[in-house]
Amino acid sequence: MFYIVIWLIVAVISFILFKKSAGTMTLLKPNILSIVFYYSLFISSFIGSLLIALNIDKHYMIDLLADDRFRTIGFFAICFVMIMLPLSMLFVTKLIGFNPEKEFNDYINAPVQIENDKMTYLIFVGFTGLSCLSILYTVYHLHSIPILELLRGSSNLAELRIDAARNFGGNTLIRNIFAIGLTPLLSMITFIYSYKTRQLRWILLFFITTGGAVFIQIYDLAKGPIFFYLLMFILLLLYLNIIKLNWRRIAILGGAGIAAIVVMYVFIQGVEDIDQFFDYNRGPIGRLILTQIAGFYFHLELFTDRMPLLFGQSLPSSITGLYDIEQVRSARLAMEVYFPTRVEEGTAGVLNTLFAGEAFANFGYIGMIIGTVYVGVFIQLVYIAFLRIPKNPLFIALFIYFTVNIPRVVIGGFTDFLLNILWIALIIILTSPFIVLKVYRLFIRRRKELDSNIG
Template sequence: MLDIGFWLLYITTPIITIILLRAAGERITKISIVNVTVIALIMFSILGTFPLFYFLDEYRYSIGVNDQTIVLKVLFYSSINIFVFILGVIFTRKVFGIRPIEFDSSEIKMLSQIQWLALITIFFLCVIVLLLYLQQIDRVAIFITFTESISDAKAARSDMGNSFAGKYHWYKLFMHDIGKLVTFSVYAHWLITKNRLALIGFISSLIYSLFVAIMATEKGPAAWLLIGLFMVYFLVNRNGSIPFRKIVPFILFLLGGLILGYIFFMGSDNVFSAIGAIFSRAFSGSISPAYYYLEFFPAHQEFLLGRTFPNPGGILPYEPYLYTIEVMNWKFPYHLELGIVGTMPTVFWGEAYANFGVAGIPIIAFIMGCIVSIVSYVVSKLEINPLSIGFYVWLILMFKNLANTGFSGYFYNVYILFVSMLVLGVLAIRGYLRVRRKRSHRIV
């Protein structure tokens, strides 16, 4: 019976998802915040349940993912999460008529000279922040990989992020987020103008962003940077539509880069072991923490009832519960002895469950669907130019993280607030802000 239930959900979830996306007005080959977020949810919260259910991932099995009933629950909650998320999108579009304006490459405007100069100035500011950050750390993980051991590199990576002695989020804002925004924007500018100065700016920003992405020996950030550039290209040249024949070679290119990363940075012995590690980390690894959430709450920790929500400036009478760290420490207590501050994030329904139990999953999914739909509409009103294209892709990559992180961070998100204000400031620096008008009822 468990097998029947698993396969019924596993096969029908993508089919129902496509039907619901069409009802929402989405086209699966069109780049949009909703589409990419849903695709990420399918990839990182559905696909990985297959090797978990049949115990094909030996590593996950060895660390405790060994109960098919719990895996089936994970799949069921993931499916409900996706369905209700899309229903939230449909609700805002059908009931309130909040429909994004279709992206049209023919409407792309050039950046003014002062906007281009502002973009270059922001890039130099990012470089300065990176240099200041490097002064604050003793070891850079990517260099440690080549001079010492893999385990030493992992400890260095922890020091560069989770256990960084300082306000890491401000460094991350400039190094990662604003840096990627600049790279995407300058790339779009070069695709449009094809001039030498734009090419130099793009190459410089790309080298910067690639180094920032891999300096902690993380493979995902570099992959998503390249995926972002891939989306920028098709937004500029194909109205955001990606032919299927272009996707396969790009995926193979990404896979090749990840294989090299796992061999050099993670100690994989050969190509085949690297491929196994990649698929384990990308698919099983992103959803397996949800298995531990179902074990941890409420058996070892009562439901949190909102205690994971951010508390800006400490104005509320509670200290946010760092649930991803607490679950990690419960499952792998030896990390504390090694001095490694680890986290165990998963798809956003995991945080909903940790706070409110099973009932919280569809409620939060519906709310997040509404939020993503509204954001998609607001961004579609911006004038189309290289900066707004870069901002659009950056937002897509931010919201696709719902597939492997919590939801409450989106209620008060310093990165989204700051980057949005920065983009609006640069767009308005010429003295006015253009707003697009809806031409049709088609949806991006």
Template structure:
């Protein structure tokens, strides 16, 4: 709106002025409505998130009988690492090493698409156990290492951290690594009650350096001060451009999707044929980035979650999505703050803090149903109930472990 409109994404718009204006009004409206509804839900439920957070930060982290959990965790980690080795063999190389040094003519875009379709043994094993659980285990081991300061946890945390970095760079993406590292920072803050400002500046500088290094490693040849390309272009314009596509494309070119962006699981529940599933980000890429679809290097065009809501239900969807996301954020954060403070719940809090940030630019439907989020919650809560909470299940596991230990000594 101020005339900075030379970014490549804006060049594809069919009705540039109208679409940019609508996008601006929607973003401004969300900036007001979203926090207002968060405050409203706090008042309705009579909770004070800020007070709950201060109380949580000051609590002492409890990790009783962690030796039993370590044995189970270690065996599980070994299995996961073996699966990762098999996955890397299937890919043919370690993607992280190609970021550091790639052969001449190596096409990162095409390889990213090929690797995205690869799997080891079964897609569920690759997508869940390798790509999701290994980073999650690295967070948990890090939290236990900081809490207990035992060498066995420290060494395991270092191994899993290295494995998680390989996982997060397996498709040569930049931002997942930064968000991954940010979770470790948040775990430290939530465990210790804060961090010195100078350390935060250092960490922010390191993360920025990682992003810049990844850009140059994947073929970027511009300058860092170019506002339309590279890191600045990605930060200032790419998300804006793809959000503008939603208001440019619907309903003028395609009719509203009417909920087809929900996962097939949800579509079945609401009586829609699951074969009609279509994420608006995929359709947007197919329309505006057709040349990349043709050459096999295309992914999706994700943007602020209100874009997907508009693509499915128009402006009514935008308003409802803002209200719903505000509700989900307030309720989940409050519930986590009410749990016993353990390494597992600290990881859950840090993970959701970052996950909500990434989901905000992933699509509204992820806030209605996200298998990845549900799986993460279920796994951490299982660890919490079985090994950290101290309830009946926890006590039963301790008794079984003690009996097995006594039997082993007797034999």
């Protein structure tokens, strides 16, 4: 009863703090902060923490903990994150003078600023060609394409998925930035231009980029990416005021999502026991509420009792390389310690979990405290920045991209918030041509003004 009372109090306080920082927490108007709360924290972390603290999880991963005291330690650590993360966001809100409810509603209702000139179109044609070539490059450097092997009836899909992710033969930066990262963004941008201009040239670009985006989400049989891509388009339609969500539509979308998950588990995972889909500790439900947060408990135990703290070793390689330190991701170490057989068989990757786990692995409880504050400030600044910059196709797409991907990183690791090469590269790549074009046009205009004054 004690844990239940604490859990309920923390849930209410966390929700209130998130609402004060986001402006709205309704599912009918999703935003970065509400998705972080509902998906990353409440569903993927907080529900499981209560089951684990009450020792009723009956989960195969949690059973691997050698010391049950980490059930309690982990529970209170997650409670801390639930409070401190939105508290940091609220601090930024008050400091900057941000009015979240008003500014979010103003953004949703604001018209889209469209520049439909020849140079803009040619720039996106170039981007489309680059993304298509990158997808072909990705396919060329795969030992096998898991989605094709599924259609052929292959029985070793789990190994093929890991092989596609960890044994990619090409340059991972090209794959991650130009194929996986850039293509979905282009599909959203070209959709906006297609919808606003109704021009065939933009419609063709939209079909090309969308086809590439769908393929790159499903080629390795990962279940999550395609759902997050579809979520991006739902948000895009909302932010363009094309559709409005209601509870009936949410129920339909939820039902369709559940049906798709069941199909994926049957054909990709080979699950035939229907009971697994309804048990809270197995199948898709168990994966959401227990498997995702189990890695956090492993991090606490591993870097308290079994291994020394990493002290920055899992920071991005661009940082560790400056000090001649080999990068070691804590999520990989946890997988090697707790599931050595799977690692040897090549069927296991990393144990990604709540960002606070990696922060703890590097700098202990101090790292967890400072890391939580940092992540809260980071997310809130991103949220405020996108609500205040011009609402054009490029920035709308980037806003939605971060709205969906930041919550994924919250349960993926801490160091990606320190230096995320993918995020930085995408922003630079997409904005650089327009910055150069704007500077060039400004130079030409100033030169003409100067010539007319002289004349």
